[in-house]
Amino acid sequence: MQLHELETPALILDRLAMDRNIARLRGRLAPFGVTLRPHVKTNKSADVSRRIGAPGTPITVSTLKEAEYFLEHGWTDILYAVGIAPSKLPHVERLARRGARITVLLDNVESAAAVAAYCAAHRLRLPVLIEVDTDGHRAGIKPDDAELLEVAAVLARNDDGEGAWVAGVLTHAGASYDCRSAAAIEAMAEQERAGAVRAAQRLRAAGHAAPVVSVGSTPTAHFVRALDGVTEVRAGVFVFFDLVMHGLGVCAVEDIALSVLCTVIGHQREKGWLITDAGWMAMSRDRGTAKQPVDQGYGMVCDVEGRPLPDLVMADANQEHGTIRHRSDPAATPMLPVGTLLRILPNHACATAAQHGAYAVVAGGTDIEATWPRFGGW
Template sequence: MTLTFHALPTPSLLLDRARMRANIRRMARHIQALGPTLRPHVKTHKSRDVLADVKALSGNQGITVSTLQEARYFFEGGERDILYAVGMTPGKVGDAAALIHQGCRLKVITDNPAMAGLLDEAAGRHRVSLPVLIELDVDGHRSGADPESDMLVRLAQRIHQGSALTLEGVMTHAGGSYDLRSTDAIHAHAEQERALTVKAAARLKDAGLPCPVVSVGSTPTAVMARDMTGVTEVRPGVYTFFDLFQVGLGVAALEDIAVSVLTTVIGHQPDKGWVIVDAGWMAMSRDRGTAGQAVDQGYGLVCHENGTPQDDVIMGSANQEHGILMARDGTPRLDITRFPVGSRWRILPNHACATAGQYSGYHVLENKTITTRWPRTRGW
């Protein structure tokens, strides 16, 4: 399959394979040098074809998923070692049990004794031994058990003593790193993530409990980590593609971003300096995360069809199916003659996971040519 941009419908999701492979190699070398195993999170790409490149270039020993649909999809594609890294619920144990009975080494997580009890009961009904990791809160970002609390040990004991549960270890996601504004702060956050997770594991071992897995993960802290002593695995995800938010954090460069949305100019509003395109927030997602950073990228940064960023032009506003390209400062100074009706442009996304989630697959770009289309899974 060989297509030109102009043979594609718009909007379309493009994947620059060379950039993606460079990102994969860089992370693989970095984590290998630090010692742990790489267990990449597949929630960004949700594609067996992308994972094939990840495995070929980094040799990972397992994957992380955010939905049981992802787990089924990748299991059917040959993956066996899968961590479902969202708090487990009793209603999902049946689906998890079906995967385990088919040979999937699926692990789940929880952060409280009440849920551990419900999972134990549900796993017993489904006649499955359910491997469980304890989710830790290392930065107040979201969910997780306090790694320094008495409850942590009680939770571990409840899991270990369960008739249908096995205690596999501890894990965390240092999502607080997304709120930081300097690389020095992210370096420090990576060490905080490591130290608190390793401390939690040590507390469980001191209590006579098993803790073979010590798992950390977020792309910013994985990129900025300098020490992984005591950690067994790392679970970054968006590093395969990167995005404008990661650029704003200082953990990636514009030229690292591997995904973009191809769009067509459909009209102008000359008095306002607006260029109207056929990619709105349904094509880009509503994620405006860069609005809180030093550089607000609107709904995305505009690039020429050849991928060259137009640093003064962003998608500053969007409706469901219409995007409005404008000068970064919002004034009507944009020379709209640069953007003739019918011309094609590429938009770099704020959040690669959210933008990719709007599409059923990627048009893969290699050597300036669309060579194939890679499908991706969706749903829960």
């Protein structure tokens, strides 16, 4: 098939660009001797994840549905990297009983007590990472906070060889998405590393094994200069990249492997608008570039071959309609004919991919070489 045979909107994945992106990060991390634990929430596809690592290699998930799916496809070393809710522990147990080595995450005494009690009652051996806040971005305990050791003590209290146990620490430098230079991302990467290592050292000094020190974000993974004391790095959007990553200087436009194919369905000539059949239901509501120096609207516009069209962006979006215009001069918008196929590069690859049920896979052109299913939901 060819792209022009698809019904639009459709999600397009350039396999060649994706493979280059994967090789780039693996090469970047190789000198540090750490494990790459990719975050499969971005792709939600066994076909894509096999390009990163064979079934059985470590992965990170953000939902238990992802854990279920990837276990069924052969991945067993699974980190569930969202704070555990007690109501999900029976699901975690089912996964563990089916052969998953699943690790859970928490950052408070209440959750630790719930996990410890459940594991003791069900004779479940469960590794637990304590989330550490190294940048004030989201969840976690500060590396030097007394609560870190309090949480660990609650988990260890019921560790009789079968219960929950302190496997280590995890942090995510989400604030790296707000950096405005390579030097700033490098500094954030070191802040992330140092905070996680400090927390793990405190746990070990208190008698906990804490063998795992898990760090990661796509920006810091690409700019880190040292990983002393770190055992694994997590990243997800590196597989596809997107306009936010481009705006941070992490990737070039040609590295973005994901796009949405759409069709011009009309014009508003007096306004300088092209109307397409891809709105925010196809692109997502994510406007991550709005706070960057260059605002890409809802996405950068390319021709059907994936080549950027100068200064054209999806400036606005309704549910099923996208409005394309010149970014600074609507009068300069080319009135492309109805039926013209365009490809829109997304702000946030995870959010855009989540709107679709499959990837139409190409290799740098318009020939479709495969269709890879993906899933969504919880």
